[in-house]
Amino acid sequence: MAASVFTQILWWIGNATEAFILARAVKGKFYGKYLAFYFYLSTVLFVELLRFATYTLQPSSHRVVYWYTEYVAATVGYAVILEIYRQVLKSSPGAARIARTFLLGVLAAVILKVMMNALSGPAWSPAATSAELERNLRTVQLLLLFGVVALLAYYRISTSRNLKGITFGYSFYVFACVMSLAFGSLPDYALRPGWRLVQPIAFLAALFIWGGTLWSYQPSPEPETTSEIERDYKILSEQTNRILSRARSYLKLGGEL
């Protein structure tokens, strides 16, 4: 009973926060700046309200609606990841090149896995259970997010507060989904009611992150102009020259040791 009330509280707070974030974006006229992300949020909100309406007005068809809409959010989530890739790597052609290779690699791995499953089993299905299918969808998302976050960290690409929030919030939520679905598939965990709250709580946390970071529009930092890069690069090469000259001395030392 207490868990049910808590779930309902989470649900209402979540919907209110989503509506609030969307209202801020419409009011601040930056809905179109992160179209895929706001489309995702709108879809999630719409699906939740549709399920609620069905449950209230026509309880008999609630189950059908629930299963039809189960994977909508996970599928639309791919658009959010693609938008993160596009916006974050806009001013980094080198990193974008690596990202393209990585995306193609993940795509090839997924196709290969699907084909292997199809060839190995007589009656092929994408997953044994719906939870397994969602887990697979979320795992691929986690891999894609891993790629973009690794590029951001390695190349120290500066991004706007909005994009940081979208990336961090969605990464956190997808991570929680994968862990929850992976452990949820174990018999010991699946029956525990507390375990089912992981995803709603993680989504609520992500919503709070988005609410804070998408309060107002902040454009991505302008990439340095060519002259600035060259100027910094010249300084950089002077520094590199000194360090490498010193490294030469070290190498001589290494040869003697």
Next chain:
Amino acid sequence: MSQVLPYVGLGLLFLLVLGLWVRQSFVTRAGRAELLMPRQHRSGVGRAAPHRDLGERIFGPEDWDFVSRDTPSEIQRMFQRERTVLAISWLRRTRKRVSQVMRAHVAVAHQSKDLQLATEIRLALSYFLFLILCNSLIGWVWLHGPVRTRRIVGQTLQWAAQLRRAFEQLMARVDPASCRVVGTNFKHGTVRN
């Protein structure tokens, strides 16, 4: 339980990278200041010269041979202690310098249209191996002192040489003109050889 392990592994790896990125997001300004640092020291190029032979001196056998021959054991222990501190400091400085080179590289490379994935991977691997080796050396020197560590230092410096070569190749792709400048300066620096 074993079916969950790949997801847990992936999740932990993801958390690690996410944590690094979040931490880094708060120190972006410090990183930039580090890149611009040479402007302040441009006039002090000659200051590097007295430190050039420091590594050679710290790990060289001459001082230890002298101390072990003509001094009492108390002095020898004191020498070992002080030389250990010096050696660790020198290794940390070497690590810091190579890290600066890497940071400078990634700051420029991600905007380069000619970036080569294979070179990037090789450079990153060399850098991480160098870091592992350098940190291991610091631990080794701390435990055993610099005299016994001489041979291992040679290996570390070979890693530094590999990193330098990979960096030169990369810079030749990113900016061939500047790379020629670096190369010319190297030729000037061959006096010691």
